[in-house]
Amino acid sequence: MNSANIAITGKPDTIIPLNDKERLAALFRYELLDTPPEAFFDRITRLASRLLKAPSAFVSLVDKDRVWYKSNYSTLEVSCVDREDSLCSLTIINGVDVTVFEDTHLVPGLLTSPYVSAPGGIRFYAGAPLITRDNYNIGTVCVIDSEPRSVQEEEKEILKDLANLVVEQIELRSLARKATRKHDELYTNLAHNIAEPLKEQQVLLGEALKSPERTNVIRKAHATVNVLQENLQTMLQESLQEEELVMHPQQIAISEIARSVAVEFEPLANAKQQELFFTVASRRELFVDPDLIREALRNLVSTSIKFTPKGSSIGLDIYESDGIYKVEVSSDASVLTKQDLRKVFFKYAILTGKTTGNEDASGMELPRAKSIIELHQGRIWAEPTGKESGKKFVVAFNVE
Structure with a gap:
């Protein structure tokens, strides 16, 4: 033998x-x-x-x-x-x-x-x-x-x-997973960029039928149609594109990346009279791409600041529990609803909660963060904190 x-x-x-x-x-x-x-x-x-x-x-x-x-x-x-x-x-x-x-x-x-x-x-x-x-x-x-x-x-x-x-x-x-995500993104994109302008179009045309000054109203309706055409063309182009994230991983402590993100966003939080707290209970090193992880954490903290009222608190916490390494970005008074939490990771999702400082929210930050975390074999989700209107984003990596 x-x-x-x-x-x-x-x-x-x-x-x-x-x-x-x-x-x-x-x-x-x-x-x-x-x-x-x-x-x-x-x-x-x-x-x-x-x-x-x-x-x-x-x-x-x-x-x-x-x-x-x-x-x-x-x-x-x-x-x-x-x-x-x-x-x-x-x-x-x-x-x-x-x-x-x-x-x-x-x-x-x-x-x-x-x-x-x-x-x-x-x-x-x-x-x-x-x-x-x-x-x-x-x-x-x-x-x-x-x-x-x-x-x-x-x-x-x-x-x-x-x-x-x-x-x-x-x-x-x-x-199949990519097709499902494309479907979800297309659905939210249609709702955001097509359905809403169509409603506005219906209102304008209704006004045109009643108004003696129909020329101005029709001109507005024509402008809305142009917006619809531009949005539809953009959507068709995006549907043909598939972004490929490329990792360059190294052994590094995510806590250090998170610390730099907290320092970066502290002035922005202060400008909204918010307190940004940062706590670390684990300095474990993980095999990750530091630039991509930094981008994901920036998107989570930025979104939390945008949807948190003035005078509230935001936490960036890192710890381990039962073999799971977790990063949590929490707000004690988020305006995001429970319904919002179910769709915040869809591109262009229309949220009930509005930004609290008139900030721009493209609808791309959290889907991008999700793609990055999942590329690193991690999980990400949003959930209530259990304290009044508190909400949090959770990133989890198995370490055992």
């Missing part, structure tokens, strides 16, 4: 590929990490286990420091393992169709993994990489056994086919 049917004959000095930043960006755009179990992926692992006659099978995603299981068909009661301990980390750097270890105990370096060296640990492993349309390896479909064994060419082809099915599914999900 061969010790390994792969290009790698031992554990390499590093399991991090040179293009790992770009690879992680490709992984994050699918928004799959830390999502609940789903029937499709569980069917894939059941099929892999049955067809290759292996007791355990996984759909794995290789994150920055961990390998997370979208589907776990095994007795292993964990959702992820350290990246350095996972054989899937070798699969994504191997450069072959299927990585196979017929007996892990015969491969130099693999016994350093506790999942290999433990009694009843991994003796046999076979994994096919999940290769995206732009040629990044983001994870695997793999099977394992506690006994060494060989693998047939037909079984390798099965793993490759299952991996291709997984990639096709997540690509379709990504397209």
Whole structure:
């Protein structure tokens, strides 16, 4: 029996590929990490286990420091393992169709993994990489056994086919998600730029029918039609554009980025007689693009200032709770309604609450912040604070 049917004959000095930043960006755009179990992926692992006659099978995603299981068909009661301990980390750097270890105990370096060296640990492993349309390896479909064994060419082809099915599914999900967001943006855009001017047009035409001085009224109506045409043309152009955010991540404390944002916006808050409080309970460093995160936090703080009355307080707070790193931007007296909170992340959303200092609000700041946070594998939402008219924006990153 061969010790390994792969290009790698031992554990390499590093399991991090040179293009790992770009690879992680490709992984994050699918928004799959830390999502609940789903029937499709569980069917894939059941099929892999049955067809290759292996007791355990996984759909794995290789994150920055961990390998997370979208589907776990095994007795292993964990959702992820350290990246350095996972054989899937070798699969994504191997450069072959299927990585196979017929007996892990015969491969130099693999016994350093506790999942290999433990009694009843991994003796046999076979994994096919999940290769995206732009040629990044983001994870695997793999099977394992506690006994060494060989693998047939037909079984390798099965793993490759299952991996291709997984990639096709997540690509379709990504397209569907983009289409849904485009629909939501189009709906709010139509309401903002077409429906409202149409109402004004109806009023003007009604006045024209009653007024003896119809010429001026008709001239106004004609101007409104021109505005409608311009708005519609702009919307059509925007619908054909798909902005691609590009990350340049590094290890950095978000608290320091937030501190600079608080200092920047303190004069603006003071001008509205608002108090801007900044508190830090965690200085953990995260792998993020500092410029994009700064932009997202600026948009959240700026929006809070705009929709908070004079004499009120705004908080920018950073802390950790139950393995979640959170950034909260809160207002003790926001004019945003509960209905507003449901749509503030849609482009051009028409909000019930109005800015409290006649500031301009384009409707683009919060959708942009949402895109940035989700690109970083984070979550963002708006909710009441539980104190009278208080509202807050919450950004959350999993850190465990």
